[in-house]
Amino acid sequence: MQFFKNQEALSPEYLPEILPHREAQIKYIADILSRTTKGLSQNIFIFGSPGIGKTASIKFIFRQFQEYSNIDTIYINTWDYNTPLAILTKIVISLNYPIPRRGLSKDEVLEKLIEVLKKLKKGLVICLDEVDQLFSKDQSVLYDLLRINQYVDMPVCIVMISNYKDILLKLEPRIQSSLNVEEVEFKPYTLEEMKDILNERCKEAFVEKPEEGVVLICANHAITRGGDVRIGLECLRKASIIAEHDGKLKVEHVRKVLNQIKSVKMDLMKSNLQGVEKNLVDILSNYKTFTSTELWKEYCDRFGGISQNALTEHIKRLQQIGLISIKESRKESRGRKVFIRLMKRKKFK
Ligand SMILES: Nc1ncnc2c1ncn2[C@@H]1O[C@H](COP(=O)(O)OP(=O)(O)OP(=O)(O)O)[C@@H](O)[C@H]1O
Ligand SMILES: [Mg+2]
Structure with a gap:
């Protein structure tokens, strides 16, 4: 019998059909952003510890918007686009306007962006994920983006995501004063919540339900190591590779994985002595x-x-x-x- 229904569902990049225990935040953020269709612009700042669904929630909302609304969305991870020019260029290109190969200066791209946005008949939401990266370097692009609403008819909203609540205090005063930001905190998951999340991923990943206890052990492992869902998923993924020829994911497979992790950690500690x-x-x-x-x-x-x-x-x-x-x-x-x-x-x- 087939073992995997969809192996991809165990990968951290996979965006599941539902995000259990983030429904409230998703609705709250989506409601705020939907107001762009009525001409209202409200920026959002999302913060919380690693691996608790911040990026997944915003991508989930963006997927919904793309299917059902009159709002354009652009997702940018500022680790990948880490200069003002790179970010502005990415936005213009995402709006389907090519940038000449010879390359433009930042101001030229900004002008181009305003020109493009003036023609846009939709609201636009831009997500700057892992925004700390940007704050510690050149904040000017944030200033430019925050002021862009002065020049265009349809509103542009910025969603910023970070692990740290107080990161906004690092912003220059001129940026802080034009922030107009609603803060949304993502709290860590409890063990029960982590279990629900991993259970849902298992439903998508496996033909047969894993043995009783499998999800609990993986969830517990993730919670005791800081609450990052990725750790639970990785545990499931590795165990599933061992389990595949047995046809069913069992507790013994997860135990094997956890013992391997422990011995790797032990070897690492020994080698540092x-x-x-x-x-x-x-x-x-x-x-x-x-x-x-x-x-x-x-x-x-x-x-x-x-x-x-x-x-x-x-x-x-x-x-x-x-x-x-x-x-x-x-x-x-x-x-x-x-x-x-x-x-x-x-x-x-
Ligand atoms: N409620 C949830 N339901 C299903 N999967 C989830 C949920 N929360 C997180 N995940 C999954 O956990 C992994 C990590 O989530 P995500 O990338 O959103 O973390 P993050 O909060 O953005 O972390 P970081 O601060 O490190 O960027 C992803 O695979 C995501 O799909
Ligand atoms: Mg993230």
Whole structure:
């Protein structure tokens, strides 16, 4: 039987049919932007942590607008178009007006844009995603875009998206005063919400529903690592590759993926160690358990003298970063013994 219905649905670039738990924000933003058809212009600033549907929501709205409304939309990620000239050129080209090959100056492109917009019989919404990129460099294009409504009949709205709420404070005063911006906060998803989102993606991706527990583990993994949906999707995607020849996505496949992630992280941490800590991990790398005195003696034999106290400090640090485990014996009569060993991969978090 076929395993994937649509494998693409697990990719972060895929724009799903529905965006659970963003309905309220989508409606709110779409309502504001729809007013452009009545000649009203209102800019929007969306902020919130990574991977919680900011870009997806605006693309979702734009898709709706393109199908059902009299509003033109242009989406620009300012990482890809990071100079005023590049942004203005992209806008003019998106409106189907070619820019001569010889290239134009920024002012010439701006003039061209105004000329084009004067002829436009539709409202226009321009999204500047990851706008921080722009704020830290040249803000002039924002100034130009914000003032453009003075010259054209149909309104132009700007939607800005960022991870940081206070980014607007970095704007020059002349820009701040012409912002006319409505702020929309995107809050992180709860575990239940993350589960719903991943469940919906699974419905689109797989012929057969994954085993009970699969989505919960992936959702939990994403939430404990900052709440980015992409992390949950990546977990599902990798597990689905392992699962494909079994015909059904199961908990064991997800566990395999998570263990791989842990061991990669552990190798990465190990490779970043230096000096005493690197030597300690070398000694412990056969997973044998040592008492603190045994470990100290072994260390001195192999790597030369170090005081027991100094070694203890390094051991504590390795414990703090989660590379080794330390247990104390309960027998207090003959003095407490401390047992040290490298953390087992499968327990490594
Ligand atoms: N409510 C949702 N329903 C379905 N998929 C979602 C939802 N929220 C986020 N996603 C998915 O999660 C991934 C990341 O979302 P998105 O790109 O919108 O994040 P973002 O908030 O723009 O993050 P960043 O700040 O890093 O740009 C995308 O694949 C998106 O489709
Ligand atoms: Mg984004």
